[in-house]
Amino acid sequence: MWISPNFKIYLIKEFQRLKDDENDRLKLNWNLQRTLAKLNYQIHTDAIKENLIPAEITKQQSNFVYASEADLLNVALFGMTAKEWRDTNSDKKGNIREYAIIEQLVVLSKMESINALLIQQGLPQNERFIQLNKVAVVQMKSLIENKAVKKLK
Known part of the structure; x- marks a missing residue:
């Protein structure tokens, strides 16, 4: 590099390009997992609508049921409700799931399907929570220790 300033500039630009490519791939993986979690959430909400929400309750009451089930998953996986996360992270926009790592999104997606089946x-709900928490712990441990997942990062 001391021989050619042009080479030094080229090397720096190329390194930055490679880092940008790497970051783009990471964002793509995260967005893919977030999309899968959203799709499974539809399965989850359909099970709630068909099995837990009586026809005679109000929209506000049904929203409470949906929120309660979402928090069941949040507590089983993240250890806190959405409100607790917002109170703790008032400086961040969005919700707890938007800040989840890829492994958490994979597990969340599976938990939504499992909870739909259990519903x-x-x-x-208390029995479903126990089973979902066990699933979260086992699957997170498996994914965190998985060498193939580490290569994605």
Whole structure:
């Protein structure tokens, strides 16, 4: 580099380009997992609508049921409700799921499907929470220790 200032500039620009490409891939992986989580959330909300929400309750009451089920997943995976996260992270925009790592989004997606199945089977919320928390712990441990997942990062 001391011989050619042009080479030094080229090297710096190329390094920056490679870092930008790497960041773009990471964003793509995160966005893909976030999209999958949103799709599974539809399965989850359909199960709630069909099995937990009586026809005679108000829209506000049904919103409470949906929020309660979302917080069931949040507590099982993240250890806190959406409101607790917002109170703790008042400087951040969005919600807890938007700041989740890829492994958490993968597990959340699976938990939504599992919870939909458990709802359809008629399990009460406290029993579903215990099972979902066990799933979250086992799957997070497996994904965090997985070498293939580490390569994605």
